[in-house]
């Protein structure tokens with residue numbers, strides 16, 4: 599429950615990510631976890647890889663539906679081909695962002711663009727859409743270049759939102775920010791918004807915040823009320839900094855759907871399984887992903 603989440607002023611809370619799989623790929627799921635469902639509107643944080651793929655170990659994610667969210671795909675290594683039911687077909691590389699807004703329904707696949715072997719390393723993030731836009735049109739944006747800001751010992755890339763004068767043009771339906779921090783060895787100061795809550799997920803190396811060492815596989819929740827955060831690193835490190843105004847609506851997540859009620863999810867599930875027009879078609883050769891029903895599901899027919 600949202601009220602169970604700890605939001606103490608600036609108190610660091612470190613939780614373990616859950617090791618799981620997406621297709622054949624191992625991921626560390628840093629959000630949601632027991633006790634924390636959201637950080638701002640961010641409701642899902644998967645750190646995938648780094649992992650080697652080959653003709654026998656693919657990372658293809660076949661067509662599947664989404665509801666009530668935005669997906670952010672961001673790579674540190676490798677390439678992914680995105681296809682969706684709006685007809686978008688977009689390759690992404692490290693430093694580029696694919697931002698898909700589901701509205702009431704979209705389907706997509708994320709596929710190997712024909713490379714037979716290599717490394718894949720990245721994050722997939724979900725943003726819960728507020729009720730003001732979650733019933734809106736679906737949309738897709740590719741950002742080939744994003745604004746950056748310099749720090750004394752590193753650089754930040756602003757995916758969504760702003761840090762100082764670095765303002766991303768990506769669509770944003772809530773007050774929020776998403777940043778990749780590329781840190782060299784040393785001390786770092788990142789300006790924050792006091793009204794936002796924040797979390798840090800380290801994807802390479804390690805960093806120290808408030809005297810605590812943070813490594814990959816954890817979510818370091820920074821709370822609200824800070825106007826800056828200080829990190830220190832003894833070697834190169836990479837981390838995602840995610841934040842926003844605490845999301846006040848209680849969301850219900852099941853499979854790839856973010857909703858408010860079981861009934862909304864049941865209807866979306868039924869539409870996907872019946873292959874009706876709601877989620878459209880993805881021009882992919884992979885067979886669509888189907889799963890068993892949610893535990894409360896009763897078909898209307």
Ligand code: MN
Pocket residue numbers: 662664669706854
């Ligand atoms: Mn997806």
